Amino acid sequence: MTAHQRSAALKAGVELGVFDALGEGSLSSAELAGKAGVPERGMRILCDYLAIQGLIAKSEARYAHTATSAAFLDRRSPVSMAPTLPFMMNNKIMTAFRGLTETIRQGRTSLEEPLAGEEAAEWVLFARSMQPMMAAAAEFIAEIVLSGGMPARVLDVAASHGLFGFAVVRRAPACELVVQDFPSVLDVTSENARAAGVPVTLLPGSAFTVELGTGYDVVLVPNFFHHFSVDDNITLMKRFYNAMRPGGRMMILEMVPNEDHLTPPTAASFAMMMLGNTVSGDAYTMAEYGRMLDAANFGQRELMDVPMAPQQLIVATR
């Protein structure tokens, strides 16, 4: 009943710079309050709570990093998850879970503007926030792409921050990278592409309706199918199939729970995120992806673990 306080405390700790301040050494609640410019009472209660949860350490009235907070919550860490918090805990997502009973009663998100399929401010926030959660997977997928030979033409569906395509082009500089997303999101993709020195071809619009082009060696589909129903996914897969050359490969990065829908817990519990935020999304099992890929006429497919990521990679060949 009080688990929601854990989310609130983590958010407050990030927003008040607690985890960044501790990177300089152990601090008292008065010192932390001084650095944040807030009264001590709230800072003391917050830090004690974070210590009770095991997120930070406390000894002789001074707070310090744990290995976990140093690696994943201090912004100085290259694998810090702190930058993902503005998306992961954005108002829309938090609101969605306040109405969960009603969501279940009506069989779809209680949000008037669900987080799927339509252009929304949250997708710009996603593009600006989620790179830290995707970096390891992007490098892994690029290696798999290159293992099939140097690609000439790659489509990155719902490209967002662009990381997945950029990782391929860094290994295959002659490759044309086509990045599809909503216009407001492609502003971020373009910005990141310029910063990364990667040339991109912009394809603004919805993946359901935009003219995708043809002849792609590889279509990257990272974190996308979970937003939609089985029927919508088959529609999308057919579109991607037709855009690929024969022998081309679709790379699906996804939360793929086992058939028990319980394990592994991070992938399986992602279905709850989709229940809260989408009309008909889900965390589909490999059996379910197999049936969708069959319906879209794909041939060989392979499921592989992605190191350092909760997702798995499905490689499906036209």
Place this chain on the structure above:
Amino acid sequence: MTAHQRSAALKAGVELGVFDALGEGSLSSAELAGKAGVPERGMRILCDYLAIQGLIAKSEARYAHTATSAAFLDRRSPVSMAPTLPFMMNNKIMTAFRGLTETIRQGRTSLEEPLAGEEAAEWVLFARSMQPMMAAAAEFIAEIVLSGGMPARVLDVAASHGLFGFAVVRRAPACELVVQDFPSVLDVTSENARAAGVPVTLLPGSAFTVELGTGYDVVLVPNFFHHFSVDDNITLMKRFYNAMRPGGRMMILEMVPNEDHLTPPTAASFAMMMLGNTVSGDAYTMAEYGRMLDAANFGQRELMDVPMAPQQLIVATR
């Protein structure tokens, strides 16, 4: 970042009757959805999520009680916590934690109407909901009261549901029980007193201002001081001291963390509940209670564990 989903799922499970339905045996998600009159998708995702969290069990696509859900979430269980959920997850409390960063910045709850000291609809909800969390402690305290001899006059401060006083009077039928609380709350106390067959004297008003009377053998102060500042508590303790006969005892039921403010975790993390919901409340340690009791002139005091409850009992003698 997603811990808030655990609270939302527990709430939805209780509100949709999942834990009551499982009392009749294992059920599929389709059967559970049928009983709740909701579409299957949301029910399936909810039940898988509850199973991932370990709150219920799943085997061969059927869900069943765990020992925990059978004891604490099924309404048929005499120790079910399900009835406390409407208070523990009421809109005001949930709203308070959405603004935690701002709460810490301003050093007090972001609620316009804090949950302390003033008459509020939530206190009526508390009185109607929280008996299951208090029953064991009420019996224990009544035994301690009786161990000091048969009391003639007992004051129950912030009496709420009334359980603490009723437990005394059931053991001491000639005792006059004075129940103090806001008028709207005393409606519930009276109702419960009639149902329990316990005669009560009503004392409507705030514990800070109402005329308390004198000569009490025992003053019960359950779950009250944590709402207020040290100074306010000293004011209250002086009032209670003056209302007691010499040798009379004040029974304080409280979340009392150790001096590290980290252990035991349930008592220590209760400070976060007070940070979210009150202007200046806290989970005070025994050293802090000792200083307040000194300032209010109390003599001997004793701290004891309360079986089956996260609180401790402080007995302070005038």
